[in-house]
Amino acid sequence: MTNSTTNEPEPSDSLKTFGLVHKAFRKRAGLTQEEFAPLVRYQPSTVASIEQGRRLPPRVYVERAEEVLDAFGVLRAAAKYATREPGLASWFRKWADLEEQAISLYTFENRLVPGLLQTEAYARTLFNARLPVLTDAQIEAQLAARADRQRLLTEMPNTAFSFIVEEHIVKRGTGGTDVTRELIDHLLAVTELRNVELQLMPETRHIHAGLNGPIQLLETSDNDWFGYCEGQESGQLIVSPKTVSVLHMRYAKLRSQALTPDDSRSLLERTRGAL
Incomplete structure (x- = not known):
């Protein structure tokens, strides 16, 4: 094992x-x-x-x-005995399983583009730079698993996906100019889906409710809420209602502090045009 x-x-x-x-x-x-x-x-x-x-x-x-x-x-x-194929970190599998049942899924990221929104080229750049170094087979397994998760956006049209992402993540230029252009084009295309909403946290917002780190929340079809936090080589599924409530409070504040979806699209288009 x-x-x-x-x-x-x-x-x-x-x-x-x-x-x-x-x-x-x-x-x-x-x-x-x-x-x-x-x-x-x-x-x-x-x-x-x-x-x-x-x-x-x-x-x-x-x-x-x-x-x-x-x-x-x-x-x-x-x-009961079914587990995922290689490609997802073992601590992440419980959360990934819950994603398949979600009717609402909220994500705030201040480190990198969320996996559900990444292009293959962007993801490959991240996996190529990972330490310890991954083998080619491991990278391909990671990419396949990520692509499999991304089908949730189109195969679960009744699920509301909300993403809040720091503006600097897009402007960082991970993978180079061509990769960034493709990434922005992908973000603009994905956010045309009625069930997908993306808000950018502008660089001019010097303080906001997400400074403690990324936030992930989801609601299942049974109306149960769960949270997830990921760090260096570890992850934690959050089931405590009290902690989930705190994350809800922070995410709600982040939504009010970030740019609106329409303004976020405009910013992405301007960023794309400047490349």
């Missing part, structure tokens, strides 16, 4: 196994992926990803599949 501080979770075939079991029950029911998807209220691409072992099945998905396929509790039992 790999130590969590290596940024790589232990390898597992459990997702592929779950996918094969799921596929067998779906075929037993005489349903194609396209016919099955609306019955569990997910996209066919999500069903395909789960059956191919590329995506962890959300808890609500498993429950709906159990009911639709009359799976005798087999899918529910198999899901």
Whole structure:
């Protein structure tokens, strides 16, 4: 088993196994992926990803599949042992699993562009610079995992995604001018989605409610709230209502201190034009 501080979770075939079991029950029911998807209220691409072992099945998905396929509790039992493929740090997996159930997800970042918003070139720059040095295989696994998470933005259209990012992160020029141009173009494209909102914290705002560090909050379909904080080679899932309330208070203040979404888009366009 790999130590969590290596940024790589232990390898597992459990997702592929779950996918094969799921596929067998779906075929037993005489349903194609396209016919099955609306019955569990997910996209066919999500069903395909789960059956191919590329995506962890959300808890609500498993429950709906159990009911639709009359799976005798087999899918529910198999899901308990399903873990992600290599690519996500082991301490982050619990949070990533909750992301798949989120109806609201809030992120404040003052260090780098949030993973859900990164381009491949931007992410590759970060992974290439990581210490200890990653192998080519590890970098590709990290990139694949990041791309898999980013599908949440389009495959969960009823989930509200809010991002607040420090202006200096975009202006830093990580990866060079071409990478930054592509990044800004990507941010402008992503924020055209109705469920995605991006606010920039301007450099002229000399003090704000996020100086203690990044904030991540999410609300599940059961209306439970969780927080997550990540540091150097470690991460912490926050379940304490009192602590989550504090993070809520800070995030609400950050929203009022940051530029509006429209003004943030204008700033991104001006920054893009100056490159």
